[in-house]
Amino acid sequence: MYEHHSTDLSVTWLGQTMPGCLYNASGVWCREESELEAVRQSAAAVISKSATLAPREGNPEPRYCQTPLGSINSMGLPNRGFAYYLDYARRYDYLCGKPLFLSLSGMTLEDNCEMLRVLSEQGLPAIPEVNLSCPNVPGKPQLGYDFAATAAALDAFDRAYSGLYGVKLPPYFDPAHFSAMADILNRHPRLAFVTCINSIGNGLVVDVESESVAIKPKDGLGGLGGDYVLPTALANVREFHRLLPGKEVVGCGGVKSGREAFMHILAGARAVQVGTCLYHEGPAAFARIAAELAQLMRDKGYRSLDDFRGKLRVL
Structure with missing residues (x-):
């Protein structure tokens, strides 16, 4: 039995x-082995930078800007x-108790399938998360917004990979789109989890002083993260938690304290990724957010995440 004051942040899945329940969002603190x-x-799990078959330098600088x-x-x-x-996955210490996820974002469907085939042949415990939602490669649309192409891709992933895997989804904004995507995802039993959400694509930040855009690529269009995306992320977590029985949802978007982590779990998240906050604060953010989450749970009388996961009330 737990002592009266103890909280358990562990996650079994x-x-x-x-x-614990916190780890990095792919794209942040994960490009280099260091x-x-x-x-x-510092975290409860690790996910790699979204990998392409060949190395990429990415878009020209400046390509990231902090905003209020x-x-x-x-x-x-x-x-x-x-x-x-x-x-890195071959040398990873899986006995540390912290799962390793490999994010894959091939430039073509065949690239993704090739990476999945290699992973399947290796038999490593690393778990693939296929990125269906990168909004920042010029000329490369987000696969997750093309439902027919997503369905075909998942069929191909099932053929290429023999184990459990997940996908990172773009944000959806319409109940019909939640339902349509859920219908596709539910046809794939080995698709074990979805990560919601990737950044909200193609926003535009304007600097009034310079009368300029804030970043160089795509004439200033870029993916939004942080406070902007929290309500959208929570909506996606809650809806897919409802619509994907037997699958897990990883919450991602707008987590900067224990309160936002609590919101994601209350909406149904099994685990929670941290992105923008991690970019600015570094890995020390995990211990701070975990301590704040544990204190909030104690204040509310919760001892484990299962006590409140998915129990968001409606009016």
């Missing part, structure tokens, strides 16, 4: 138990290439 290791030391309500970025998938992250 995908056949294993992680010591960053991945810093996250492993979060951030705008158009990174363009800068990464060390799939082989780099696969090598």
Whole structure:
């Protein structure tokens, strides 16, 4: 039995138990092995930078800008290439109790399938999260907004990969789109989780003083993160939690304290990723957010995340 004052932030899913519920959003503190290791030391799990088959430099600078309500970025998938992250996965200490997720964002469907085939042949415990939602590569649309293409891609992923996997979704804004995507996802039993959400694509931040856009790529269009996206992220978490029985939802978007982490879990998230806040604060953010979440749980009389997960009240 727990002592009266104790809180348990552990999460059991995908056949294993992680010591907490917080880890990095793909794209932040995860391009280099040193960053991945810093996250492993500080968070409850690790996810790699979205990998393409070949290394990419990404979009021209400036491609990230902090704003009063979060951030705008158009990174363009800068990464060390799939082989780099696969090598890290081969050497990863899986006995540390912190799962390793490999984010995959091939430039083509065949690229994604090739990476999944290699992972399947390797038999590593690393868990793929296929990115269906990068909004920042010029000329490359977000697959998650093309339902027919998503359905075909998931069929191909099932053929290429023999284990459990997940997908990172773009934000959806209409109940019909939640339902349509859920119908597709529910046809794939080994698709074990969805991460909601990637940044809200193609926002525009204007600097009044310079009368200019804030970032260079795509004439200033970029993905929004931070406070801007919290209500949209929570809506996606709650709706997919409702619509995907037997699958898990990872909450991502607008988490900067224990309060937002609590909101994501209350809406149904199994685990919670941190992006913009991690970018600015570094891996120390995980301990602070976890302590704030634990204190909020104690204040409310909750001892474990299961006590309130998915129990958001409606009026």
